[in-house]
Amino acid sequence: MAGGHSRTYRSQDARLTLLVLYTANQPSAWPECMKVITEVLLALQPGQSVLYGFANSPTGGCALSKAARQTPQVLHALDFLFNNCWRLPETIGARLAHGARSLSAVTLASHSTLIWWQANVDQDVWFSSLQGTKVNLLDLLGDSYSSSLVVQALHSADQDVTLADACDEAADLNHEPSSENALPSSDTEPLSIHTPQGPLSAISEGSEQEDEAHAFLTSCPSDEPALVEALRVMFALSESESLEASKEAAVDTHVPYFDPVDPVTTTIPDPYQHYRSAHVDAALYGSLDYHDPAGNKCVELWFTRDMAKVVGDDSGLGPDETYALRVYATGYRQAVIQRETDLLTPQDMLKHQPLVAAAALEELQTWHKYKCFKRVPRATAKNIMDSKFVAKWKMVKDTQGKEKRVVRMRLALRGFKDMREGLENFAATGSRQSQRLLSSEVACHPGWKLVAVDVAKAFLQGMTYQEMSELTGEDEHEVHFDLPAREAEYLKQVPGFEGFDPRKETLKCLKPGTGCRDAPRAFALKLAQFTRSETIGLRPSLYDSELELKHVGSRLVLLLVKHVDDLKIAGEPREVDALVAHLESGFGKLAYQENTFTVCGLTHVRHSDGSIEMNQDSYIAAMRPIQHPELTGRASSEQCTPVVHGLFQSLLGAVAYSLLSQAWAAVFVVALQRHAAAPTNLHVRRLNLLLAALQKQKAKLLFPVMTCARRIVVFSDASFSKESDQKGYGMRGAVFLRMGSHKGQERCHFLEAHSQSLKLVTRSTFAAETLAAVGAVDSLAALLVTLQEVSCGTLSTEDVLARCRQLVAPATLPKDLVWRACAAHNERNFLIVRPPTESAESGELLVVHESGRAGSRAQQQVPYKDGLTDKLFAVDHERQECTRMWSQQKSDDLMAQMDNIDEEIAEPFKEALKSELRKYVDSRYADQGGMSTGAASYTLYSSKGQEVGGDIELTMIVAARRARPRGLWSGTWTSQWRTLFEPGQAEPVKMVGILEFISHYAEDGNVHFRRRAESRSSVKETTDPIKFALEVVKAIRKEEDSFQASTEDQVDSLCDGTLRALRRTLPVSKERFDWRPSRHALVRDLKAAGKDGGS
Structure with missing residues (x-):
């Protein structure tokens, strides 16, 4: 029946319909x-x-x-x-x-x-x-x-x-069945099939196909047995029926599916009418108006669930989902996440070779304009590194204001090949607290200007290496580099470089350029010279050197926060304009924005009522969750694969930067950071959820207009884990609000929020809350100092210490006790000091040691004897400085004459040892650029033996220290050696030594690693001083190498968990100290010093 009428259908037509019904749910x-x-x-x-x-x-x-x-x-x-x-x-x-x-x-x-x-x-x-x-x-x-x-x-x-x-x-x-599973022929006749016209005779040649169809149908599961049987019959009928169309009645009673359409009504006189009526350019007719998330033009074809099988599998579709097939315009699809640099592909480089060449020449001329390099003979050059050009498309505006694409070539040195070790390359940036404080001050001063400027070609406008050396006292850094072969030819077109031969010449860097490790520092030093000049008068704050302030009297008139070459400036209009003009006089035209701008992903908006808004909406929206095949189907508790681990760390760092405006997420970021070293798949999914929440919420910081009440409100809280496997772990948090009022209504500004792990094990609410309160007060002290500087002017360290002394009672320790304690500490750790400039003849550093002490410790300046020059020098142990150096007067008494006899015997051996020890120290201990970062030295003492003119005793000391204040760590390496012998003796000379290594890490506490070892060796040569010195230094080198190797093995055996556990045992005072005096060598030394008169 069809439409209420009886109709006759061919079996092959019915078979297809039944087959569709049968396979629909397979x-x-x-x-x-x-x-x-x-x-x-x-x-x-x-x-x-x-x-x-x-x-x-x-x-x-x-x-x-x-x-x-x-x-x-x-x-x-x-x-x-x-x-x-x-x-x-x-x-x-x-x-x-x-x-x-x-x-x-x-x-x-x-x-x-x-x-x-x-x-x-x-x-x-x-x-x-x-x-x-x-x-x-x-x-x-x-x-x-x-x-x-x-x-x-x-x-x-x-x-x-x-x-x-x-x-x-x-x-x-592989001896497997073929992909076409042919079934063997049946030995029995097939069943007769009855039709309305009567039974059909069996057709032997069709039995194989029929059996195949029957086998296929019976092998597939189905809930409709009748449907399977009907299909079997239809397959058999289709083999015996003619494929001719069946005769039907002349009258077609079938109801049409659609009503007839009048051709007149479908005529379209103007195909562009819908564009013209909307006053839109008709050239858009037929263009692709759909874009994917990456902005690529395409057309989407949507398939309902019933038709999804024609393009793919529909088993995963939900009831309200459709299958979409996206067809792109001709050409390659752009990346899902467009690369920021928009780099030229190799094909682009070949296609646009003239443009690339011109851009490379422009870059070379730019470097030459800023006097970044000069040509030098290759034979005299050292520390040579190679370079590369990075090609990208840059958007610029033409004369009509339309954006056009031009090629930009950037020359970058491969700074990682710099051979100088210990290179100082730190360049600070403004803290997040300083960035919020600037917005807060602008909201408190409605008449101020708020601008952002950017220095173009910043790294090419930094200090020269010579200027950096003169300013810091460090050795001048020498850097040379070679250009790629093609660009080296372009260099010949730059004035002054005609005939440049890269085989015999190279380029010497006069200042750090792009790619050099110290380029940010060079620019930061140059920028500080301008901002802190007498013309401008900005001064750095105590806790953030990149927050600079200017006061007229006690009134703040100018405030600056630096982030390398991006500067945020706020202040009185005249002061802001003067600073911008002064910067442009040294760095050229600056990119200038006022009131609304984005700096380092942080958008600032100044509203009409004077309030300041800070947000990171665009930055957060640009982040993408981690979607990787190695996450699919894996258990949450499994460790991440290396690829996913890298993606996790990258995204976690990007999310952490959003805390500039999204402080509410800090506790989640800290929780994930605890697992950054070894995350599981669960942590990756949690990070994706956190990103989704950030992109949904997108909180904004608003600094309303107000008058500051000079009051800070701090909220502190803490929690700890009591039941889980992380028993004893705790977290603390604090929020710092700057209070004020406007038209009688109380208002506040959000300045800072902290969320971090407690360094100590906590097992009670009281302990957790106490630790949180202590941490909040520590942070508050720094904030109060900064706000005091904002209100009254910058402070020095001495100013802050003087104010702290006003809050506590005067120290009751006797001064001589302090001197003794400091002297004992410095002697034990072999303090290295630099002689006064007027007394520095040999350039050798001085080693402070008990063997050379020439007076009592109970004085502010303790005298010592320098074993290398036989001069005396005084050391202020509180300041750890050498204050003066002088020659000692020789006595003519009998004891002095006896000492001179021993000195004359020991002198040849001392001179030989001085020479060899100097070579050894220079080759084994690198100069780290100054006393604050690292130094190494040695000294040598001789004393008489038991008989005058007989045996002599030599004491040799090697000391080295390294310090990294930014990393909050320091370390010392010392070895002292003593030998007693008579020149020319037949038996070998015995030499004993003590080697010691000490490291100190001081982030929120003090962690020490100390290792000490004793050594014994022998020297056969006792007649020839030079051979004697060579054997002694050889023995020292052997013992120090062995001590270093065993120390490295011991450190490697310590796991990260051990070091973390050590830090978490620090008490609230931030230092574990055993108060039993008998346990401390320092106390015993002080007692002994009191008994022997303080020597």
Whole structure:
């Protein structure tokens, strides 16, 4: 029945309808096949690809690839996906790749179809038809190529073999059934089939096909047995009926599906009418108006659930979901996350070679303009590094104000090849508290100006190496570099470099350029000279050197926060304009923005009522969650793979930077940072959830207009874990608000928020809250000092200490006791001091040691004897400085004459040892640029033995220290050696030594690592002073090497957990101290000093 009428249908037509009904709910092989393919892709090493199907044979023709022979099930899965799911044209093979930058050409294939996805093949699968088989995946996929799973279907117009043939051949090689499961013929006659016209006779030649159909139907599960039987009958009928159309009644009683349409009403006189009526350019007619998230133009075809099978698997579709097929415009799809630099591809470099050459010449002329290099003979150059040019597209505005693309070439030195060790390259940036404080001050001064400026070519305008050396007292850094061969030819067009020969010449850096490790520091020093000059009068604050203030009297008139070359300026209009003009006089025209601007991802908006808003909406929106195939199907408790671990650390760092405006998320960031070294998949998913919450909430900081009440309100809180496996772990938090009022209403400004782990184990609420309160007060002290500087002017360290002394009672310790304690500490740690400038003859540093002390410790300046020059020098142990140095007067008494006899005997040996020890120290202990960062020295003492003119005693000391104040660590290395011998004695000389290594780490506490060892060795030579010195230094080198190796082994055996546990045992006072006097050598030394008169 159809439409209430009886109709006659051919069996083949009914069969197709029944077949559709039967297969509609049959399970799909898509999940199993995709599982096989995905497992193979994930097993590949990053950058690896593998071919399945036919490949060129060494003997000619084609043969199965190695992968196809070993894993034929992959071939079957690919064949099913290509034919039944992705509906691709006939293929000869396929290539699978994971994280590959490019795919080479396949000679057997003429063109290909590329299919790739990231995490979920049901949601983000991409297709691209390629004219060939060679493809640059970096250009096609962008930076996501490293995490993409790629399947390349290979097609050919002139090959007879197919992927199905490969499946059959692989099955034969592995003794498996063919892909076409042919069933054996039946020995029995088939059942008669009854029709309205009568029974049909059996047709023997059709029995095989009928049995195959019957076997297929019975092998598939179905809840409709009647439907299966009907289909079997229809298959048999279709074999016996004629394919002629059946005769029907002349009168067509079938009701049409659509009403007839009048052609007159469908005539379109003006196809552009809808554009013209909206006054829109008709040139947009037929253009692609849909864009994907990356901005690529495309067309989307939507398939309902009923039709989704024609393009893919519909088993994963929800009831309200549709299957979307996105078709892109001709050309490569742009990356999902567009690269910020928009780098030129190699193809672009070749295509636009004249533009690239002109841009490279412009960059060289820019470096020459700022006097960044000069030509020097290669024979005299050292520390030579190579360089590269980075090419990218830059958007500029033409004369009509339209944005145009030009090529920009940036010269960058490979600074990581700099051979100088211990190079000071630190350049501070303004803290987040200082950035908020600037906005707060502007909101408290409605008449102020708020601007942001950017210094162009900042790193090329820094200090020269010579200027840095003169300013800091450090040795001048010498850097040379070579240009790439092509750009070296362009250099000859720069004035002064005509005839430049890169074989005989090279370029010497006069100032650090882009790529040099010390370039930020060079610019920071140059910028500070301008901002802190007498003309401007800015002064750095005590706790943040990049927050600079200017006062007229006690009134703040100018405030500056630096972030390398990005400057935020606030103050009275005249002062701001003067600063900008002064900076432009030294750095050229500045990029200038007022009231509304974005600096380092932080957007500032000044509203009409004078309030200041800070947000990171654009920065947060640009972040992307971690979606990687190595996360799919893995347990939450599993450790991340190395690739996912890298993505986790990168995204976590980006999320942490958002705390500038999203302080509410600090506790979540800290919790994730605790697992940054070894995150699990669960932590990755939590980080994605945190990012989603940030992108949804996007909190803003608002600083309303107010008059400051000079009052800070602090809220402190803490918590600790009592039950879990992290028992004893605690966290603390604090919020700092600046209070004020406006028109009688109380207002506040958010200045800072802290959320961090407690350094100590806590097992009670009281302990956690106490530790949190102590931490909040510590932070508050620094904030109060900064606010005091904002109100009244900058302070020095001495000013702050003087004010602190006013809050506490005067110290009751006797002064001589303080001197003794400091002297004992410095002597034990072999303090190294520099002699006064007027007394520095040899340039050697002085070592403070008990063996050379020439007076009592109970005085402010303790005298010592320098064993190398026999002079005396005085040391102020509180300041750890050498105050003066002088020659001692020799006595003529009998004791002095006896000492002179011993000195004359020891003198040849001392002179030889001085020479060898100097060579040893210079070669083994590098100069770290000054007393504050590192120094090494040695000294030598001689004394008489038991008989005058007999044996002599020599004491040798080697001392070295390193310090890194920014890293909050320091360390010392000392070794002292003593030997007693008589020149010319026959038996070997015994030499004993004590070696000691001490490191000190002081972040929120004090952690020491100390190791001490004793050594014994012998020296055979006692007659020749030079040979004697060589043997002594050789023995010292051997013992120090052994001590260092054993120390490294011991440190390596300590795990991170041990060091963390050590730090967490520090008490509230931030220093673990055993108060029992008998346990401290210092106390015993002081007692002994009191007994012997303070010597």
